[in-house]
Each structure stands twice: as C-alpha cells, then as structure tokens.
Amino acid sequence: MLTLLGLGFALGIRHALEADHMAAVASLALRSRSVSHTIRQGLAWGVGHTMTLLIFSSVVLILGTVIPEQFAEGLECAVGVMLIGLGFDVLRRMWKQRIHFHIHQHPDEPPHFHAHAHHTKDNHATPMAHAHTHPRGFPYRALLVGLMHGMAGSAALIVLTLQTAISPSEAIIYILLFGLGSTLGMGLFSLVMAIPLWYSPRSLTWLHQGIQMSVGIFTTLLGLFVIYQHSSSWLYG
Numbered sequence: 001m002l003t004l005l006g007l008g009f010a011l012g013i014r015h016a017l018e019a020d021h022m023a024a025v026a027s028l029a030l031r032s033r034s035v036s037h038t039i040r041q042g043l044a045w046g047v048g049h050t051m052t053l054l055i056f057s058s059v060v061l062i063l064g065t066v067i068p069e070q071f072a073e074g075l076e077c078a079v080g081v082m083l084i085g086l087g088f089d090v091l092r093r094m095w096k097q098r099i100h101f102h103i104h105q106h107p108d109e110p111p112h113f114h115a116h117a118h119h120t121k122d123n124h125a126t127p128m129a130h131a132h133t134h135p136r137g138f139p140y141r142a143l144l145v146g147l148m149h150g151m152a153g154s155a156a157l158i159v160l161t162l163q164t165a166i167s168p169s170e171a172i173i174y175i176l177l178f179g180l181g182s183t184l185g186m187g188l189f190s191l192v193m194a195i196p197l198w199y200s201p202r203s204l205t206w207l208h209q210g211i212q213m214s215v216g217i218f219t220t221l222l223g224l225f226v227i228y229q230h231s232s233s234w235l236y237g
Contacts, residue, residue, distance in 0.1 A: 008174040011160075012181020016046065017189060020083060020226060021149060023219040025186055026193055027086040028142050030093075030212055035194040041142040042190025046183025048146025049153075050176070056154035057161065057175045061168045072155035076230040079152045082145065083223030090216035094209065150179075 015021075025045050032038040060067060157178065161171045196211060 005174060005177050008177040009181040012178035012183075013185035014181075015153070015178070016049075016182040016185030020079060020222060021045075021049075021182075021186065022189060023083060023215070023222050024086055024145050024149065025142070025190060026215045027090050027219050028139070028145065029190060029193045030090055030215060031141075032194070035191070037139070038194040039187055039190045041139045042186040042188075042193075043183060044139045044142035045146035045149070046179070046186045048143040048148075049150040049182055049186075050146075050179025052147050052150030053154050053157060053179050054172070054175055056151060057158050058172050060154075060158050061161070061171050067155040067158065069155075072152070073230045075148075075152040075155075077227050079148055080223045080226030080230070082148055083219050083226060085223075086145070087216045087218070087220030087223060090212055090219065094212045094216065 025042050028041045028045070029038045032041060056067070157175060161174055
C-alpha cells in the first residue's frame with residue numbers, strides 16, 4: 001500500500017513536468033512581478049489540477065463507469081485551444097509593451113527589482129512611468145488553467161489508477177497523492193522558471209524578451225500540435 005501511494009506521488013511530480021503543463025505555467029509566469037508570485041502561480045495551477053482530477057476520478061470510480069473517449073479527446077482539444085490563447089497573449093504583450101527591469105524602492109520598504117512596460121508615448125523620466133502594483137491575492141487565472149488540465153488528464157489517470165489500486169478508497173487516495181505530487185512538481189518548476197526572470201540587472205531586459213518570445217512561440221505551436229493530435233478522434237469518434 002505504501003509503495004502504491006509513493007508511486008502515485010512520484011508519478012504526480014513527473015506528470016507536472018509534461019510539456020503542455022510547463023508551457024501553460026511558463027506563459028502565466030511571464031505575468032508575474034516577483035519570485036513569490038511566480039511560485040504562487042505554479043501552486044495555484046496544482047490546486048486546480050488536483051481539484052478536477054479528484055472530482056472527475058472519484059465520480060467515475062464510485063459509479064463504476066468510464067469517461068467516453070470522444071469526450072476525453074474533446075477536452076484535450078480544448079487544452080490545445082487554451083495553449084494557443086496563452087501563447088498569443090504572451091506575444092501580444094511583448095509586441096505592445098517595452099518591458100525592462102531595474103531597482104525600485106517604495107517608501108519604508110527595501111529596494112527590489114521589478115519589471116514594467118513603457119508604451120511609446122510614456123516618458124521614462126516621469127515618476128508616473130514607474131508606478132506599479134505588486135500582485136496580491138490568489139492567482140485565479142492559474143487556477144482555471146489547472147482546472148482545465150485536470151479535466152483533460154482525468155481519463156488517462158483513471159485507467160492508470162485502475163491498473164494499480166485494488167479498491168475505490170485506495171484509488172482516491174492514490175489520485176489525491178498524485179495531485180499533491182503534481183502540485184509540488186509545478187511549484188518547483190515555477191521556482192526554476194523565476195530564476196532566469198530575476199537573474200541579473202544588467203541582462204534581464206534582453207533575457208526576459210528572449211524568454212517571452214520562446215515561451216509564446218512554443219506554447220502556440222504546442223497548442224496547434226495538441227489539437228492536431230486529438231482532433232480526428234474527437235470529431236469522428
């Protein structure tokens with residue numbers, strides 16, 4: 001039993017590092033303005049991912065039914081559309097904004113690095129050009145992306161669970177630990193993702209722009225590939 005549960009946790013960590021998951025969270029991380037917010041994005045993805053995995057899988061396992069293959073393929077296509085949207089959003093923001101990093105200090109707070117954009121009409125020298133807010137609260141956008149990924153991945157996880165667990169209660173515990181593992185894995189990935197975004201004050205501007213372009217293009221192309229891979233089964237059953 002302990003071996004089974006440990007396997008679920010380890011597979012959850014590995015599952016978080018699948019290409020479509022990393023691409024989605026990387027595109028969300030580019031909206032962050034601090035390392036802590038980047039990590040919160042990844043953890044919020046994990047919470048949403050775990051919620052839908054647990055709900056879908058529990059209902060299916062308790063009722064003794066299966067998720068129709070055509071419906072599962074449709075969810076995968078929806079993930080592809082979501083990835084395209086996230087990728088285009090990254091490229092759109094990169095095109096419209098001139099993002100750079102530098103040291104900034106609020107009253108009664110220590111200095112910190114932050115990124116902000118200057119539109120063409122903005123004067124860099126004015127104080128208002130550097131006005132910005134630090135993200136606070138729960139990152140619901142990342143939660144919604146995780147919810148979608150959880151729905152799309154539930155069918156495959158149920159098949160894997162049924163091959164390893166021997167009772168519905170063990171299966172649900174296995175899925176819960178799988179989700180916790182994926183949350184931890186994505187949190188660690190978000191931490192790694194935050195490092196190049198905040199690495200050096202001298203090179204962050206060009207590095208950030210290069211990361212943005214790479215993430216935007218990769219996420220868009222991956223979304224197109226996911227749709228191509230699953231559209232035939234979804235449309236024709």
